[in-house]
């Protein structure tokens with residue numbers, strides 16, 4: 097196994113079979129070595145800085161019906177809302193006041209947010225806060241739409257590919273959703289010039305180590321600027337409500353491998369950040385809600401990062417492209 101890890105660290109690539117072998121042999125020694133190399137790569141590129149992004153959920157309304165997602169169209173128990181442009185601006189203003197210079201607007205695929213509406217919202221945000229980085233996470237849209245939003249000033253686009261294995265993807269999404277289209281969208285986003293993020297869920301029902309090895313191969317080929325992975329969390333009101341949650345240790349190990357294969361990437365630590373930051377992640381998303389008093393919460397995150405030897409930074413935090 098040591099040889100495989102050395103090869104990964106030297107060539108920044110393995111075959112799908114090799115990834116599968118590595119994932120199937122995660123002894124304490126292997127895990128520790130992955131952790132050590134990932135930490136080294138992260139330090140070489142980003143030092144001990146972890147970027148804090150202000151994340152706004154602008155809509156919980158979604159036209160899709162992904163089997164695992166609490167926001168799926170047919171979940172009647174999901175609390176639905178959408179923010180108006182004015183509210184988004186106000187929340188941005190508040191986050192900016194706290195020092196944040198990087199924001200994520202995320203939401204379900206909600207037709208209310210048509211191109212014109214988003215375009216004008218993005219222009220207003222970038223006019224008012226030109227020194228901030230703006231990441232969109234609004235799912236699949238047309239080429240024209242992505243181009244218009246980029247021209248309006250959006251810097252980054254995050255869209256998890258969800259599953260690089262077509263069959264697994266198709267088993268988790270209704271027929272109306274197309275694996276080819278999702279992959280096409282990610283390529284288009286990159287062509288347009290966004291800093292692009294992809295990612296997947298760890299521990300989905302039916303997912304095997306072979307599927308995860310394919311996710312790693314996909315990331316290796318696509319060379320994203322950002323990666324966002326997290327464990328499966330069973331959600332009430334979905335067909336997977338009774339399934340077991342994803343394995344957090346496996347998620348940590350995948351993050352370490354992703355750090356080694358994309359050493360300059362911005363890798364998110366969802367949920368409790370400590371373990372994933374120690375595994376190699378360098379981005380924390382911090383939820384911003386309307387009218388919340390948030391200074392204390394921001395200092396709390398910074399303290400937690402300091403406790404494990406990292407500095408939380410509110411700077412833009414652009415990707416250091418190396419082999420992308």
Ligand code: 5AD
Pocket residue numbers: 164165166255256258296297326327328329330331
């Ligand atoms: N568990 C973990 N992640 C989930 N997502 C959706 N549902 C779940 C779940 N049950 C992730 C998807 C989506 C992102 C916004 O949230 O990967 O891209």
